[in-house]
Amino acid sequence: xxxxxxxxxxVLGLIAVSCGNSKSSKAKTTTTVKGQTVAVDQPGVxxxxxxxxxxxxxxxxxxxxxxxxxxxxxxxFEMINSAGGIYGRKLKVVAKRDDQLANGKSEAEGLLAQDxxxxxxxIAELLFTASDVLAKAxxxxxxxxxxxxxTGPPNFFEQEGALxxxxxxxxxxxxxxxxxxxxxxxxxxxxxxxxxxxxxxKASFDKYPVATIAWDDRSLPFSSAVDxxxxxxxxxxxxxxxxxTCMDQNGVLGLTREMKKQGLNAAQYLPNAYDHxxxxxxxxxxxxxxxxxxFAPFETQPQPAGLKLFDxxxxxxGKKEVEISYVGWIDADMFVxxxxxxxxxxxxxxxxxxxxxxxNYNADGILPGLDWTKQHGDPHLDQYKTxxxxxxxxxxxxxxxxxxxxxxxxxxxxxxxxxxxxTVPDKPTTKA
Numbered sequence: 001x002x003x004x005x006x007x008x009x010x011v012l013g014l015i016a017v018s019c020g021n022s023k024s025s026k027a028k029t030t031t032t033v034k035g036q037t038v039a040v041d042q043p044g045v046x047x048x049x050x051x052x053x054x055x056x057x058x059x060x061x062x063x064x065x066x067x068x069x070x071x072x073x074x075x076x077f078e079m080i081n082s083a084g085g086i087y088g089r090k091l092k093v094v095a096k097r098d099d100q101l102a103n104g105k106s107e108a109e110g111l112l113a114q115d116x117x118x119x120x121x122x123i124a125e126l127l128f129t130a131s132d133v134l135a136k137a138x139x140x141x142x143x144x145x146x147x148x149x150x151t152g153p154p155n156f157f158e159q160e161g162a163l164x165x166x167x168x169x170x171x172x173x174x175x176x177x178x179x180x181x182x183x184x185x186x187x188x189x190x191x192x193x194x195x196x197x198x199x200x201x202k203a204s205f206d207k208y209p210v211a212t213i214a215w216d217d218r219s220l221p222f223s224s225a226v227d228x229x230x231x232x233x234x235x236x237x238x239x240x241x242x243x244x245t246c247m248d249q250n251g252v253l254g255l256t257r258e259m260k261k262q263g264l265n266a267a268q269y270l271p272n273a274y275d276h277x278x279x280x281x282x283x284x285x286x287x288x289x290x291x292x293x294x295f296a297p298f299e300t301q302p303q304p305a306g307l308k309l310f311d312x313x314x315x316x317x318g319k320k321e322v323e324i325s326y327v328g329w330i331d332a333d334m335f336v337x338x339x340x341x342x343x344x345x346x347x348x349x350x351x352x353x354x355x356x357x358x359x360n361y362n363a364d365g366i367l368p369g370l371d372w373t374k375q376h377g378d379p380h381l382d383q384y385k386t387x388x389x390x391x392x393x394x395x396x397x398x399x400x401x402x403x404x405x406x407x408x409x410x411x412x413x414x415x416x417x418x419x420x421x422x423t424v425p426d427k428p429t430t431k432a
Contacts, residue, residue: 044118053095072328104129161375283399304365
């Protein structure tokens with residue numbers, strides 16, 4: 001069950017305004033060879049430093065803090081550097097480039113030609129226009145996967161793996177079954193990215209008909225003030241008891257206000273709402289709604305080892321814990337995992353090759369486990385499908401995210417891949 005909706009919604013907002021097996025997820029930790037720094041002839045590497053640089057949509061029409069990805073990377077690097085660095089070298093972010101929404105290609109060209117980093121991280125672009133440049137350069141690239149351009153290049157690494165917007169998944173039908181909901185309302189914008197997301201939802205309920213889609217509107221215009229009154233009336237008249245969308249936060253907020261106004265009491269599935277500031281402001285409107293994340297949420301108890309370290313070092317460095325800084329932390333962990341696996345005579349290619357051997361990378365329990373021997377490829381194809389799909393689920397209770405459907409120490413609920421699940425399971429499995 002791919003988190004296809006999370007990926008598409010972040011892009012939509014932009015367009016609208018213009019625990020696994022540690023043996024296989026962790027590599028060796030040797031940092032020196034007989035106390036000596038081994039000479040390495042690679043871009044961005046000196047006798048004292050390993051330099052990286054990233055690109056983010058720092059200034060964007062949504063006014064979201066995507067530059068926070070750099071905070072997560074720098075906090076992780078501070079942790080590593082405090083223990084002596086890697087192979088006698090300190091890790092350093094030397095470039096924080098702003099694509100200002102759509103200048104990713106030129107910023108990537110500048111990153112390579114002017115900043116000359118060993119690796120590109122973090123990459124947190126709303127539109128991944130840097131993708132062709134970074135793929136062609138074969139530079140190890142780590143970032144926030146919200147675009148289909150992340151699929152394919154073997155030098156690209158992120159927190160989820162390849163996306164499939166229109167593939168069926170068993171997770172949302174399972175939630176409807178679990179909540180006893182029978183009639184679903186689906187709303188999307190009238191553009192390809194949004195309609196593909198809605199197609200995936202329809203495909204899910206076509207394959208697993210535990211509920212019917214009673215109202216499906218994929219023609220909504222992009223606007224800061226969409227009129228949802230007609231859609232809500234249609235859903236209310238149709239007896240809709242569960243609603244999900246392929247829209248950004250502003251759209252979902254407008255929809256929810258109209259639902260409250262008309263008295264449509266339906267459960268909501270919010271694929272793009274793990275935002276503590278947003279819920280602190282508007283959580284009373286979303287009471288009882290459900291949110292899914294690919295990572296272990298901050299509220300997980302007991303905290304997995306990776307989350308404990310994230311929490312400790314974000315506080316120690318005075319940086320704010322948000323979803324995008326969490327992504328930056330994961331990026332840095334993947335990068336360091338690759339460096340350690342590559343050995344003292346590391347190269348860009350060795351880092352790429354070693355990461356692509358990992359079958360259960362989990363960032364010390366933050367992720368449910370990525371199989372990098374498969375997760376670059378098109379998930380439509382059988383050879384790239386994984387046995388199960390895992391994520392975490394939270395429920396909005398008093399403006400806070402409360403983990404649900406899991407057990408202590410196992411933050412993820414897992415389902416068989418949709419190609420291997422003939423019916424909706426009664427219960428998911430849980431996983432550390």
